[in-house]
Amino acid sequence: MQQSRIVEDAIMLELKNATQSLHDDTEAGHFNKELVMGRIPLEGYIESLAQLFLIHRALETHLARIRTDNPAIRAVVQDYQLQEPYLRADLDFFGRNPEAAIPTASVAEFLAHINRLAVDCPISLLGMHYVFEGSNNGSKYISNALRRAYSLEGNNGLNYFDPYGDKQREYWQAFKSDMALQTFNPNERKAMVDAARATFAAVKRLHEELFERFGTPISQAAVI
Numbered sequence: 001m002q003q004s005r006i007v008e009d010a011i012m013l014e015l016k017n018a019t020q021s022l023h024d025d026t027e028a029g030h031f032n033k034e035l036v037m038g039r040i041p042l043e044g045y046i047e048s049l050a051q052l053f054l055i056h057r058a059l060e061t062h063l064a065r066i067r068t069d070n071p072a073i074r075a076v077v078q079d080y081q082l083q084e085p086y087l088r089a090d091l092d093f094f095g096r097n098p099e100a101a102i103p104t105a106s107v108a109e110f111l112a113h114i115n116r117l118a119v120d121c122p123i124s125l126l127g128m129h130y131v132f133e134g135s136n137n138g139s140k141y142i143s144n145a146l147r148r149a150y151s152l153e154g155n156n157g158l159n160y161f162d163p164y165g166d167k168q169r170e171y172w173q174a175f176k177s178d179m180a181l182q183t184f185n186p187n188e189r190k191a192m193v194d195a196a197r198a199t200f201a202a203v204k205r206l207h208e209e210l211f212e213r214f215g216t217p218i219s220q221a222a223v224i
Helices: 002-027 030-036 042-066 071-076 084-093 105-120 122-149 165-180 186-214 218-223
Strands: none
Touching (some): 002 122, 002 165, 002 186, 030 042, 030 122, 030 186, 042 084, 042 105, 042 122, 042 186, 071 122, 071 165, 105 122, 122 165, 122 186
8 A cells, every 4th residue: 555655646746746837827827717707608618618528539539449458548547537428418408519519720739649649659648637537626616616607507517517526536536546556667657747738738728719719808808
């Protein structure tokens, strides 16, 4: 148990430290701030779900396929962690066909990156998965703000932001423990870190695109 704890601290701390500044930049972006305050039109929120659907569908399709032959991915990636079904449910609630989603420029670029890594370095996809699993720790609070901002009831349109409910902490601890039990060599750890950083950068670029399309220009926001 003590050895597992040391391994967990090593890989999880490495991922956290390498992505902290990118995480902070993404979280502090204009789109996020305006979204939770209800200043982004509902269509902007729905479009963000559609773009995230495209990302998760690509990533999770590869993970589900690769884990059949990759013990580490098979041990870490659980069915309940796959977020595509939650995004489908949210988009269906809003009457939006997920299959009709068209990727933005940044998302198209990121999808191509995911597809390359799935072939060239499959283990790196765990770094991307880490980013999205970790984001669930704070997204539950975002779901509460969105519920108020857009007058939503229950989890309607909010499944993606609160997928685990009361099991959030339990599932996050399980993810960390499962990661701790795997043995990653230095090249694999670097690949996961690089992929995690690329994920934060891609989400930040997506938020910038969405804010440019749906947000209030900063100069006007200051006047308001």
